[in-house]
Amino acid sequence: xxxxxxxxxxxxxxxxxxxxxxxxxxxxxxxxxxxxxxxxxxxxxxxxxxxxxxxxxxxxxxxxxxxxxxxxxxxxxxxxxxxxxxxxxxxxxxxxxxxxxxxxxxxxxxxxxxxxxxxxxxxxxxxxxxxxxxxxxxxxxxxxxxxxxxxxxxxxxxxxxxxxxxxxxxxxxxxxxxxxxxxxxxxxxxxxxxxxxxxxxxxxxxxxxxxxxxxxxxxxxxxxxxxxxxxxxxxxxxxxxxxxxxxxxxxxxxxxxxxxxxxxxxxxxxxxxxxxxxxxxxxxxxxxxxxxxxx
Numbered sequence: 001x002x003x004x005x006x007x008x009x010x011x012x013x014x015x016x017x018x019x020x021x022x023x024x025x026x027x028x029x030x031x032x033x034x035x036x037x038x039x040x041x042x043x044x045x046x047x048x049x050x051x052x053x054x055x056x057x058x059x060x061x062x063x064x065x066x067x068x069x070x071x072x073x074x075x076x077x078x079x080x081x082x083x084x085x086x087x088x089x090x091x092x093x094x095x096x097x098x099x100x101x102x103x104x105x106x107x108x109x110x111x112x113x114x115x116x117x118x119x120x121x122x123x124x125x126x127x128x129x130x131x132x133x134x135x136x137x138x139x140x141x142x143x144x145x146x147x148x149x150x151x152x153x154x155x156x157x158x159x160x161x162x163x164x165x166x167x168x169x170x171x172x173x174x175x176x177x178x179x180x181x182x183x184x185x186x187x188x189x190x191x192x193x194x195x196x197x198x199x200x201x202x203x204x205x206x207x208x209x210x211x212x213x214x215x216x217x218x219x220x221x222x223x224x225x226x227x228x229x230x231x232x233x234x235x236x237x238x239x240x241x242x243x244x245x246x247x248x249x250x251x252x253x254x255x256x257x258x259x260x261x262x263x264x265x266x267x268x269x270x271x272x273x274x275x276x277x278x279x280x281x282x283x284x285x286x287x288x289x290x291x292x293x294x295x
Contacts, residue, residue: 001265005263010043011218014049028040044154052130054230063091078106100117101116102177104151112143115152116137119156120155139162173263174214175216179217182233199247204245209278210278219254236255236257239251243271
């Protein structure tokens with residue numbers, strides 16, 4: 001069994017340029033390391049504004065290869081701080097083929113693993129199917145010096161199958177870099193329940209799988225105007241939940257913060273002994289899960 005380690009979640013807003021966002025992220029990684037973090041996680045697409053609010057062909061110019069500017073800058077930050085860094089980015093795989101991706105960088109700056117977002121949403125203000133090819137990496141638990149880390153991205157967080165598949169690969173924690181928020185026209189009526197649903201489903205994944213869950217959201221208001229796609233107010237609220245679903249640490253809705261918490265494999269082991277959901281699964285009876293709907 002691996003030893004406990006500290007995870008740091010960086011809740012931040014992007015700067016006006018990619019280079020400035022990368023500098024800011026590197027500074028936040030250093031701050032998290034000073035606070036004791038061994039593993040540091042950044043939000044989804046952290047180096048730019050959330051361009052998926054609408055459809056714009058020019059936004060494809062923001063994509064970059066791996067390795068590229070984002071992975072190189074975050075690798076340098078990982079090496080400088082001796083931390084593992086989870087760094088999301090807009091990946092250019094080839095002409096016309098782009099992914100919403102992340103890389104996991106080791107304390108020496110090496111690439112330990114890559115994940116491409118599997119579930120791609122398409123809603124007003126979240127026009128991701130226009131930009132992103134669905135991931136083909138499958139679900140992953142990246143081996144790090146601190147143990148396996150399960151990597152998922154944003155919309156993946158609503159799917160229990162993704163959480164279960166990743167947990168079964170041996171992950172100690174599910175990390176969900178995220179960009180989620182309110183439409184101005186909906187916040188007053190639906191905002192509280194939307195945010196609560198977002199937290200509840202992820203805490204449910206923690207309970208159902210006996211695993212730690214870390215959600216890392218951005219913060220701030222992007223765009224301007226009352227319509228869908230014109231403005232999004234990202235609700236922050238980054239949090240870490242333990243294997244019983246209890247919230248260990250949580251950031252505010254409108255502040256840039258770093259929160260930390262300890263991932264203890266012994267607690268995961270004890271929780272699963274007392275709540276043996278993985279043991280009691282009926283894998284012989286779940287064939288219907290491979291069909292889209294019914295018969």
